[in-house]
Amino acid sequence: MPGLVEVLEAHGETTLVVDTPRLLEAARHLRDELGFDFLSDIAATDYLGWDSKDVSGYIGTPAGRDLNKPSTQGHQRLPRPKARRFSLSYHLLGMREGAPRVRLQAWVDDGEPVQSLVSVWPTADWHEREAWDLMGIRFDGHPNHRRILMDDDWEGHPLRKDYPIGGEPVRFSGEE
Amino acid sequence: MALAPERPRIYEGSRIPSPIPSVLELSNALRSSQDVLTVNFGPNHPSTHGVLRLVVDLHGEEVVGLAAVVGYLHTGFEKNMEQKSWWKAITYAPRIDYVSFQNNELVFVLAVEKLLQIDVPPRATWMRMLLAELNRIHSHLVWLGTAALELGAISMFWYCFRERDRILDLFELVAGFRMHTRYFQVGGLAEDIPPGFFDECAKFVELMPHAIDDYESLVDRNQIWLERTQGIGLLSRADAIALGQSGPVLRGSGVDWDLRRAQPYLAYDQVDFRVPVYQEGDVYARYRVRMEEMRESVRIVDQALRRLPGGAWIADDRKVVLPPREELHTSMESLIHHFKIVTEGFSVPEGEVYVTVESPRGELGCYVVSDGGPRPWRVKFRAPSFVALEATATCMRQALVADLIAIVGSLDTVMGEVDR
Secondary structure: OOEEEEEEEEEOOOEEEEHHHHHHHHHHHHHOOOOOOOOEEEEEEEOOOOOOOOOOOOOEOOOEEEOOOOOOOOOOOOOOOOOOOOOEEEEOOOOOOOOOEEEEEEEOOOOOEEEOOOOOOHHHHHHHHHHHHHHHOOOOOOOOOOOOOOOOOOOOOOOOOOOOOOOOOOOOOOOO | OOOOOOOOOOOOOOOOOOOOOOOOOOOOHHHHHHHOOOEEEEEHHHHOOOOOOEEEEEEEEEEEEEEEEOOOOOOOOHHHHHOOOOOHHHHHHHHHEEEHHHHHHHEEEOOOOOOOOOOOHHHHHHHHHHHHHHHHHHHHHHHHHHHHHHOOHHHHHHHEEEEHEEEEEEEEHHHOOOOOOOOOOOOOOOOOOOOOHHHHHHHHHHHHHHHHHHHHHHHHHOOOOOOOOOOOOOOOHHHHHOOOOOHHHOOOOOOOHHHHHHHOOHHHHHHHOOOOOOOOOHHHHHHHHHHHHHHHHHHHHHHHHHHHHOOEEEOOOOOOOOHHHHHOOOOOOHHHHHHHHHHOOOOOEEEEEEEEEEEOOEEEEEEEEOOOOOOOEEEEEHHHHHHHHHHHHHOOOOEHHHHHHHHHHOOOOOOHHHHH
C-alpha cells in the first residue's frame, strides 16, 4: 500500500497509519484495489496534553495511583506518547461478506494541511468540513471549505483541548 | 380508482453534484435569467424536523439550486462527554438522537465495553436487543406519523402516536423513564427486568402487526400518497454508497445491507428476521422499507421475549459495576467500591475503538479514545442523519417544491443527531 507507515492491531481492529502527504494515494488504493467502497466516518482527535496534567479527560498524577491521596486513581501507567498533535481516523467499510473494516489514520500538526478525500468518497464533504470546524484541520482541495456547525465568523475550534468549556462570551444588552 | 402513475426508471450514471457533492448549484444560464427566486426554507418550519435550513433556488415550481445549512442545534455533546466520567457520559449519548435514544446509548456502552474487554451476561444482551428493536419501531412510528402529516395525512399522526405511547409505557415500566431511559449500563443493565414487563410486552407484540395493517390500509393504496411518493427523490445504488448512505435510505436504493446481519452484534445472529430491500430508490421505497422493518422488529421482539435467558443482568466486575444495593449496609468493601465508582469513576484502558450498530436511521458509529483515565479522551459519533442530509442535493434533482418536503422527510433526519 502506498505511504504505509505502520499497521496496528488492537481490540480486533486494524489501523493503517499512512504518511500524511500520501493520504490521497493510499485512499485510492484502499478503495480501488482493496474494495473499501464505503467511508463510514472521519474522526479527528486532538492529543494536546495527552500525557500531562490539567487537561480535560485527565484525573490523577503521572506517577500513577497513590492510595493515600484522593483523586489519584488515574493512570496505572502513562499513555504511549503521540508523534503529532492531531490524528485523523478514516473509518472504512467493505460492503461484502464479512463486512471488513479498517481505520486509515494520518497524523498532522497544527496548521498543517491534509489532502481532501472528497474526490475518492463524496461523503467526505461534510465530515471534512466538520473536522475543520471543530478541530481546525485544513483540507487541501476541498471544494467548499467552510465551517458547518458553528457560525461562519466563529473564532476558534471548539473541540480542541485548549478551547475552554464555557468559552462563549456572554453579551448583555446595553453593553458596547 | 385511477391507476398509479408509472414509476420512472432509476437513472444511469451518477447524479451527485460536482464539484460540491452536497450542494446543487444554480446553472449560469438560470442565474443570469433573473427568473430565479431564492427562498429560505427553515430553520423554523414545522416540516423540517427540527431546525434544518435549506436555501432553495426556485424557477417557478422547480427546485434548481439547493444547499443545506445545519448547526442550529449544536450543543457540544462530544466536548461535554470529555468532561464527564465514563459512567456519567452514558446519559449524554441518548440525548444526541432523541428519537432512537436506546440505540445511541447502546453504541456508546458497547464501545466502552470493548475497551474494557468485559463480558456481558446473556440476559442483558437479549434485553438490549429487545429494547433496541422496540426503539426501532418507536423511531419508525415517529417518522411515519410526521412524514405522513407533512404530506397531508393528519389522521396517520394520531394512529402512530397512539402505538408510540404504548412503547413509551413499556420503557417506563422497565426503566422508570419514558425517553432517554439510561437503562444500559457498562457491563449489562442498570436493573433487573421487572416481572410485569413480559406480559405487557407480549400484549404489544400481538397488537402491533394489526396496527401496521391499519397504517398500510390508510396510505398504501391512497392515490395522493402514491403520487406524492412514487418516483420522487431518486437515489441510485452507486450514488447511495458513494454518499455514505445507510439504513432504510440505502436499502430503499436496492443495496441489501444491514449491519444486524452483515456483522451481527448482540444476539442478532440467533434470531430469525428478514432484511427488506427495494430497488426503486424513491420516497415510496424508503417508506416500504420502514414499514416492513417494523414488522420484522416485532418478530425479533417476540423471539427475544420467548427466549430471554435468566441469570445475572450485569457483569460481576467490582471495579466497573456498582455493587448490589443491599451489600452497601453490610460490606465495607462494597461501600468503598460504590463510593469510588460514583465519585471518581472507573478507569478504562488506553486505546481507541470504533463500534457500529444498525440504528433506525442506519449505520450509527461511535469512536472512543481513552488515555487510561476515568474520563473519555475523545468521543465521536458517526451520525447517520448527518450523512443522510448530504444526499439531499442528489435526491432533489428535477424536483418540484412540493416534493422537497416529501424528500427531506423520507431521509428521516433528526437534527439533534446532525448537529450534536
